[in-house]
Amino acid sequence: MSELVRSVGLxxxxxxxxxVLGAVRTKIAASLLGPAGMGILAQAQALRELxxxxxxxxxxxxxxxxxxxxxxxxxxxxLERLIVTTLTLVTVLGLTMATFAGLAAAGVAxxxxxxxxxxxxxxxxxxxxxxxxxxxxxxxTFAGVLDYRTYLLIAVVESVTAVVAMALLARSWGVEGAVAxxxxxxxxxxxxxGWLLWSRVARPLKLSLRPERVDGAxxxxxMRLAGALTLTSLAAAGVAVYVxxxxxxxxxxxxxxxxxxxxxxxxNYLGLLGTALWSYGMxxxxxxxxxxxxIMHLQNNFLRIVLTVLAPGVLALLATREIWIPILFTExxxxxxxxxxxxxxxxxxxxxxxxxxxxLLPRDRLRFLVFQALLYWGLWAALSTVLMPYLGVTAAAAAxxxxxxxxxxxxxxxxxxxxxxxVHAENRRLxxxxxPGVAVGVILTLQADMIVGRVVPLVMALAWLWANxxxxxxxxxxxx
Numbered sequence: 129m130s131e132l133v134r135s136v137g138l139x140x141x142x143x144x145x146x147x148v149l150g151a152v153r154t155k156i157a158a159s160l161l162g163p164a165g166m167g168i169l170a171q172a173q174a175l176r177e178l179x180x181x182x183x184x185x186x187x188x189x190x191x192x193x194x195x196x197x198x199x200x201x202x203x204x205x206x207l208e209r210l211i212v213t214t215l216t217l218v219t220v221l222g223l224t225m226a227t228f229a230g231l232a233a234a235g236v237a238x239x240x241x242x243x244x245x246x247x248x249x250x251x252x253x254x255x256x257x258x259x260x261x262x263x264x265x266x267x268x269t270f271a272g273v274l275d276y277r278t279y280l281l282i283a284v285v286e287s288v289t290a291v292v293a294m295a296l297l298a299r300s301w302g303v304e305g306a307v308a309x310x311x312x313x314x315x316x317x318x319x320x321x322g323w324l325l326w327s328r329v330a331r332p333l334k335l336s337l338r339p340e341r342v343d344g345a346x347x348x349x350x351m352r353l354a355g356a357l358t359l360t361s362l363a364a365a366g367v368a369v370y371v372x373x374x375x376x377x378x379x380x381x382x383x384x385x386x387x388x389x390x391x392x393x394x395x396n397y398l399g400l401l402g403t404a405l406w407s408y409g410m411x412x413x414x415x416x417x418x419x420x421x422x423i424m425h426l427q428n429n430f431l432r433i434v435l436t437v438l439a440p441g442v443l444a445l446l447a448t449r450e451i452w453i454p455i456l457f458t459e460x461x462x463x464x465x466x467x468x469x470x471x472x473x474x475x476x477x478x479x480x481x482x483x484x485x486x487x488l489l490p491r492d493r494l495r496f497l498v499f500q501a502l503l504y505w506g507l508w509a510a511l512s513t514v515l516m517p518y519l520g521v522t523a524a525a526a527a528x529x530x531x532x533x534x535x536x537x538x539x540x541x542x543x544x545x546x547x548x549x550x551v552h553a554e555n556r557r558l559x560x561x562x563x564p565g566v567a568v569g570v571i572l573t574l575q576a577d578m579i580v581g582r583v584v585p586l587v588m589a590l591a592w593l594w595a596n597x598x599x600x601x602x603x604x605x606x607x608x
Contacts (some may be wrong), residue, residue, distance in 0.1 A: 131265075131424075134369075139276070141324075145284060145285045146280075146283055146284065147396055149287035149288060149290070149291055150287060150396060151289050151456050152434075153287070153290050153294045153439075153453075154392065154456055154457065155456060155457065156294050156295050156298065157169060157294055157298055157306055158300055158456075158457040158458050158461065159370075159458055160302075160306075161298065161302065161303060161306060161384060162385070162458075162460060162462060163381075163382040163385035163460055164381040164382045164385060165302065165303050165306070165374075165385070165462075166384075166385035166388050166457075166461075167376065167380075167381035167382060167384030167388065168241070168246070168249070168303050168381055169193065169307065169387035169388075170304050170384055170385065170386075170387075170388040170391070171240055171241060171373070171376065171384060172249050172252075172253055172303075172310075173236075173255050173310075173368070174240075174365070174368045174369045174372050175236070175240050175250070175551070176253045176256055176257060176260075176310065176371055177364075177365040177368065177369075178362070178366055178368070178369050179226070179229055179253060179254065179257045180226055180257050180260065180261060180264075180360035181358070181362050181364070181365040181366075182225050182259050182362065182492045183218065183221045183222040183224075183225040183226070184221065184222075184261055184264075184361070184538035185258055190312070190350055191210070191214050191265060191268060191272070191350065191537075192272050192491070193269050193489050193490055194209060194210055194272075194349065195211075195268070195269055195272025195273060196208070196274075196415060196416075197585070198210060198270045199203050199272060199273045199274070199305045199315075200415040202207060204334070204335060206346075207333065207335065207568045208335040208336060208337070209343040209346045210350070211269060211325075211329075211335070211337060212337055212339065212342075212343070212593075213339075213342045213343045213346045213347050213350065214265055214318035214350060215262055215266070215337075215339075216339060216342050217347065217350075218261045218262055218265050219261065219262050219491035220255055221261070222258045222259075222260075222261035222262065223258050224256035225254070225257060225258075226255060226257050227254075229250060229253070229257070229603070230251045230254045230255075230561070231255035233248070233250040233254070234247045234250075234253050237249065237250050239372070239373065240330075240369055240372075240373055240375070241376055242373065242376055242377045245351050247340075247394075248304060249304065249307050252304065252307045252308050252311060253307065253309075253310070255311050256307075256310045256311040256314055257368075258427055259311060259314040259315050260310075260314035260317070260318075261316055261544075262318060263314050263317045263318035263321055265453060266282075266318070266321035266322060266325050267279060267282050267283070267317070267343060269325060269329060269443065270282070270286060270324075270329070273329065273370060274516075275328065275329075278324055278328055281324070282317060282321050282324065285316070285317065285320050286313055286314075286316070286317040286335075289312070289313045289316050289317070290309065290310075290313045293309035293312045293313055294306060294309045296309075296310045297312070307345060313453070314493075325337070330439045332396070335476065357497050359501065359502065360497060360498055360502075362499035363501050363502050363505040364501065364505055365505070366505075367505040367506070367508055367509045369407075369511055370489055371508065371510055371512045371524055372384055372387075373510060373518060374512065374513060375381070375387060375516070375521055376526060378516055378517075379516075379520060379521055382438075383520070383521040383523075385461070386461060386463050386464040386467075386521055387464065387467065387521050387524050387525070387607060389456075389457060389461050389464035389467075389468065390467045390468045390470070390471035390525050391452060391471065391523075393445065393456075393468060393471070394471045394474070394475040395470065395475070400562040400563050403465070413426065413487050413490040413491075415488055417490060418489065420547075420548065421486050423473075424548070424549055426486075427483055427484055427486065427487065427549065428483075428551065428552045428555055430483035430486070431483045431484075431551070432554070432555055432558065432599060433475070433557050434479045434480050434598045435555065435558040435559065435562045436481060436558065436592075436596045438476055439538075439562050439565075439566050439592065440476075440592045440593050441589070442472045442473065442476050442566065442570075443566065443569040443570070443573065443585045443586070443588060443589040443592075444586060445468075445472060445585045446468065446469050446472060446570060446585065447573050447581070447582045447583075447585040447586045448574040448582070449465050449468050450462065450465060453465060453468075466522060467521065467522040467524075467525040467526075469525075469570050469573060469574060470522070470526045470528065470529040471525040471528055471529070472496045473529055473566070473570055474525070474528040474529040474530075474532040474533075476566070477529075477530075477532040477533055477535075477536045478532045478536075480494075480536055481532070481535055481536045481539045481540075483538065484539055484543045484549060485497070485500070486545065491547070495545075496542055496546075500535060500538060500539055500542075503534075503535060503538065504520035504531055504535040505531075506530055507527070507530065507534060507535070508527050508531040509530035510527075511526075511527030511530055511531060512524050512527040512528075515527055534596075535563055554599075558596070561595075562591075562592075565588065565592060568588075569585045569588045569589070570585075572584055572585050572588075573585045579591055
């Protein structure tokens with residue numbers, strides 16, 4: 129576990145720096161654009177994810193798996209073919225997708241925003257995608273070869289640039305400037321990442337990364353994984369755009385800006401562990417396929433981090449949301465305080481599910497990977513649509529909670545029944561206390577009374593950390 133804790137610690141500490149920089153960027157955007165502008169910007173971000181999924185055809189996770197495999201067995205020629213082939217494919221796909229999106233900008237804007245007049249935003253997003261697709265593949269190369277310092281260096285450079293670009297462009301050109309800042313940031317990330325790829329991977333390993341003809345065997349292996357991953361990535365990105373489009377159509381841009389508070393906090397702050405799960409956990413599983421017990425041990429160690437660190441962290445975030453929402457956004461976004469609880473508990477369950485699912489791709493369990501992704505995102509879309517007339521924008525967060533709960537149960541059943549997964553004794557003990565404790569704590573945070581709704585949940589979170597201090601000490605000592 130020492131390597132896991134060291135890697136998670138590095139990823140988490142560096143991720144914390146990225147969160148601070150991201151919070152500064154968000155604060156700048158929220159202050160300059162307000163809830164309505166943030167609602168438009170949030171949809172541009174969701175649209176960018178969808179176009180990226182289309183442009184990469186789900187190759188990013190498959191690429192990470194293959195990089196880890198080739199590097200793990202020291203196959204430098206295979207590594208060379210994979211990098212060149214993947215970069216060639218995604219660059220061509222990215223340019224093609226950007227061109228089509230730009231030509232159909234008015235129609236895409238009408239679907240995503242309910243306003244064909246937002247076509248210029250679509251054009252800017254398309255340009256961003258063309259640049260960001262190869263940049264993200266380059267960054268994932270470093271995760272695949274387990275060079276997390278370089279992987280995170282690129283992310284830090286990107287985040288610092290994003291803060292400066294947002295401050296300058298959003299102030300000068302409003303929402304369009306804020307969206308344009310994404311394109312500028314990705315261009316710089318591509319240049320920096322390309323130089324680091326040459327100096328820290330290609331040169332030391334004597335790889336030739338000159339653009340050449342795509343290697344057929346490598347492309348077929350990559351696309352075999354991409355066939356399944358395309359569906360999962362498209363489902364995730366497409367449903368995110370759909371739900372936000374429904375919010376925009378039914379409730380307006382301000383409502384989408386309010387939901388961005390819940391979404392961003394959940395994705396960014398609980399994403400601390402999510403980054404480690406997919407950047408460290410999945411490649412590590414790919415190198416341990418012959419040892420099911422080692423894989424299960426890794427899964428349980430991630431689950432233990434969820435239960436001992438993230439669970440009390442959720443209670444602390446909920447108990448203090450009237451403090452951090454104005455700090456991260458502005459006081460105008462306090463309207464979102466009520467929906468944050470649903471979203472964060474949903475994210476907590478998502479982390480529990482992902483602690484198991486890191487083994488699916490390395491084990492080639494593609495059929496279930498696709499099934500659970502389509503079920504999960506489909507549930508979120510359907511429940512959001514059904515509940516929105518009754519709950520308003522809170523429906524998106526409540527549906528997210530429900531979809532994660534149902535998907536967690538189904539994922540556990542599959543891993544336990546088919547792959548022999550079992551929860552270790554210590555984690556079973558933690559679960560017996562954590563599940564009712566989080567439930568009670570969340571209910572208390574929904575109360576308006578300062579003592580009952582704020583102080584008591586904080587005390588509960590601290591008491592949980594104190595009761596499990598031996599686990600935290602082992603984490604710090606890298607002995608878990």
